Amino acid sequence: MTEIIKVEHLKKNYGKHEVLKDISATVNKGQVICIIGPSGAGKSTFLRCLNVLERPTAGKIIFNGTDLAKLKDGKQLDNLRQKMGMVFQDFNLFPNMNVLKNIMLAPMKVKGSSESEANQEALQLLKQVGLEEQAQQYPNSLSGGQQQRVAIARALAMKPEMMLFDEPTSALDPEMVGEVLKTMQDLAESGMTMVVVTHEMAFAKEVADEVWFMADGYLQEKGKPKEVFDHPKSQRAKDFLAKIL
Amino acid sequence: MVFLIKILREKRMKKIKFAKIIMVLVMMISILFTLSAPTYAASNKNIGNNSVLRKIKRSKKLVVGTSADYPPLEFTTSVNGNTKYVGVDMELAKDIAKDLHVKLVVKNMSFDSLLVALETGKVDMVISAMTPSPDRKKSVTFSKIYYKPSGEFFLINKKDKGKYRKVQDFKGKTVGAQTGSMQYQLIQSQMKGSKVKGLSKINNLVLALQSGKVSGLVMEELTAKAYAQNNKSLLAIKSNLKVAQEGNAVALAKGQSDLLKAVNKTIKRVQKKDLVHKKYLPEAAKNMQTSKKSNMFTKYAPYFVKGIGYTIVITIFSVLIGVILGMLLSLMRLSQNKLLHWIAICYIEFVRGTPQMVQIMFVYFGVGVLISNLSAVMAGIIAIGLNSGAYVAEDIRSGIDSVAKGQTEAARSLGLSQSKTYRYVVIPQALKNIWPALGNEFITLLKDSSLVSVIGVTELMYQTELVQTSTYQGVLPLFIAMVIYFIMTFTLSRFLNYFERRMKHND
Numbered sequence: 001m002t003e004i005i006k007v008e009h010l011k012k013n014y015g016k017h018e019v020l021k022d023i024s025a026t027v028n029k030g031q032v033i034c035i036i037g038p039s040g041a042g043k044s045t046f047l048r049c050l051n052v053l054e055r056p057t058a059g060k061i062i063f064n065g066t067d068l069a070k071l072k073d074g075k076q077l078d079n080l081r082q083k084m085g086m087v088f089q090d091f092n093l094f095p096n097m098n099v100l101k102n103i104m105l106a107p108m109k110v111k112g113s114s115e116s117e118a119n120q121e122a123l124q125l126l127k128q129v130g131l132e133e134q135a136q137q138y139p140n141s142l143s144g145g146q147q148q149r150v151a152i153a154r155a156l157a158m159k160p161e162m163m164l165f166d167e168p169t170s171a172l173d174p175e176m177v178g179e180v181l182k183t184m185q186d187l188a189e190s191g192m193t194m195v196v197v198t199h200e201m202a203f204a205k206e207v208a209d210e211v212w213f214m215a216d217g218y219l220q221e222k223g224k225p226k227e228v229f230d231h232p233k234s235q236r237a238k239d240f241l242a243k244i245l
Numbered sequence: 246m247v248f249l250i251k252i253l254r255e256k257r258m259k260k261i262k263f264a265k266i267i268m269v270l271v272m273m274i275s276i277l278f279t280l281s282a283p284t285y286a287a288s289n290k291n292i293g294n295n296s297v298l299r300k301i302k303r304s305k306k307l308v309v310g311t312s313a314d315y316p317p318l319e320f321t322t323s324v325n326g327n328t329k330y331v332g333v334d335m336e337l338a339k340d341i342a343k344d345l346h347v348k349l350v351v352k353n354m355s356f357d358s359l360l361v362a363l364e365t366g367k368v369d370m371v372i373s374a375m376t377p378s379p380d381r382k383k384s385v386t387f388s389k390i391y392y393k394p395s396g397e398f399f400l401i402n403k404k405d406k407g408k409y410r411k412v413q414d415f416k417g418k419t420v421g422a423q424t425g426s427m428q429y430q431l432i433q434s435q436m437k438g439s440k441v442k443g444l445s446k447i448n449n450l451v452l453a454l455q456s457g458k459v460s461g462l463v464m465e466e467l468t469a470k471a472y473a474q475n476n477k478s479l480l481a482i483k484s485n486l487k488v489a490q491e492g493n494a495v496a497l498a499k500g501q502s503d504l505l506k507a508v509n510k511t512i513k514r515v516q517k518k519d520l521v522h523k524k525y526l527p528e529a530a531k532n533m534q535t536s537k538k539s540n541m542f543t544k545y546a547p548y549f550v551k552g553i554g555y556t557i558v559i560t561i562f563s564v565l566i567g568v569i570l571g572m573l574l575s576l577m578r579l580s581q582n583k584l585l586h587w588i589a590i591c592y593i594e595f596v597r598g599t600p601q602m603v604q605i606m607f608v609y610f611g612v613g614v615l616i617s618n619l620s621a622v623m624a625g626i627i628a629i630g631l632n633s634g635a636y637v638a639e640d641i642r643s644g645i646d647s648v649a650k651g652q653t654e655a656a657r658s659l660g661l662s663q664s665k666t667y668r669y670v671v672i673p674q675a676l677k678n679i680w681p682a683l684g685n686e687f688i689t690l691l692k693d694s695s696l697v698s699v700i701g702v703t704e705l706m707y708q709t710e711l712v713q714t715s716t717y718q719g720v721l722p723l724f725i726a727m728v729i730y731f732i733m734t735f736t737l738s739r740f741l742n743y744f745e746r747r748m749k750h751n752d
Contacts, residue, residue, distance in 0.1 A: 082660025
């Protein structure tokens, strides 16, 4: 198995407040990782450090042989960032563009794809997430579940090597969670490398190759879903799982 | 305990921030002063001994400043749609120019701006029914007296005939005169029981009289009689004000003995032949009759058209300067670079914290000395543009702040650079959010362009005042100007609404 991203002694402080204390971990190609843990554990911060939306205070993030943490804001970082798709809790679709344009923007403006090429690929992706009918709609006229699926298609349009999901179903009405999780599961089965911060334990159990349990700024435990869920080793994990399961 | 330390630390941080603001402000102000100090020095140096006459000879032009709202001494008339400055003082100016063998250029501005213009070299001399008072003599030189008015008159409403006859009748009433004029001082010194009201334009004083804001006006005989003749509701009566009447003289900058000699020579010739009474006054009377005969507004349409043209030009260029400067300032303000950030903040705070009128005068009279051929229109455009930039910057900044942080994050995570993120994601959304505010700013700017009339730019408000003096009508020209301004702003707001709807269409 080839490793795709490697994190070494990652630390992140906000002023005096330490959010991530010392995290080291590796993600291999094709792996689906689900990160679980109580709120305030630093899960989202960790995920946002991976593509340097948050700049780490210390430590390394090795991706494609380059330490992202050392890179200044600029072209090289932009180039590596586009290889990691990201899906946000609040979708963050661009309200001033229709669905199709949302997906086409980055391929055209970053990669320099032609309009017809970008258009074709966008339609293909919309088909993949089951929304080809909504291509001309504006984001505000879609349901939350539909918006999130468009956001997934938008991230995929850059043909990323891996995908980061930051609580992708937390802002959704319950009846819409299913359609998004289904899209994600399809993606996982197609062999995409994924790191997912989630509270959907059933999804983690079924889809994840590895579950990471985070608390208090540390990566407390990691292993196969069965191990972590059924036989947690740390007291912290035991308490957490007892509360939610 | 820990909590307390935190609070203390925060307080200290705030203090440091505050100290920084003060520091940068002090820096800004000292920069301004160092900028204006050489300006001031230059203004005195610029007008070196006898330099004005040399300049007049070199340029073949004599620039005379006047406040053309004082018939029959100086006023305007319309000849084939062109504004002409006429009256006793203008006849004298013509003769002075003739004796110097140069062309006469008249610059019309408000009475209280005249001496500033003279001291800063904007005009070569001032001929505007000016009395050589001791205060004025401190800053400028005067020629010999060329004309002695016969006395001070009251201008009152005809319906008050018999009610006001002498100074004592005005006790407890308000009496008006031109700001900075000798009549104004007369009211202060000899009519202690009355309140004095000063306005810079005679036509506005007459309006104040007609609308009952003041009970009477003090002006010299000829002017009072001219208004009474041309306006049936007014009456001119001789006052019992005691005047140590010195008469009117030409004002020059200090140290211009050559020019003074030349002017006095012309005056001597004029007095010898009694040109004032034999030629100048009859000439002025003729012009006043023509303006009386032609009280039709169709004749004055060209005045308004010219004013509209200038108002539009000033608005367009000021908006351009404002938008470009505003974008620059807002990006500076959002910049990581602390220096740029603070420069932008200080500029915005300073410009928003000072009156636009003062800024316009500062640019024209102050900065104008550094760039000597800065025209009034240019100065007006620059001043309004610089002012607008500060407001536009704040609009743009609030627009950028109003775009959710998630939008930037989503764009950056897709690999868009900072500038592309701004260009394709943040700015289009920001623009939509601030469009109504920007529209307000543009409309305000169009209206505020009327302020540049103080430095003599012939925009709509200035032209309106000219029409007021030429027609002896106060309210109607104002009403017409109001309608024209409204048509312009209404058109502009329709135009802006059209774009707002188009942007809304998209979501």
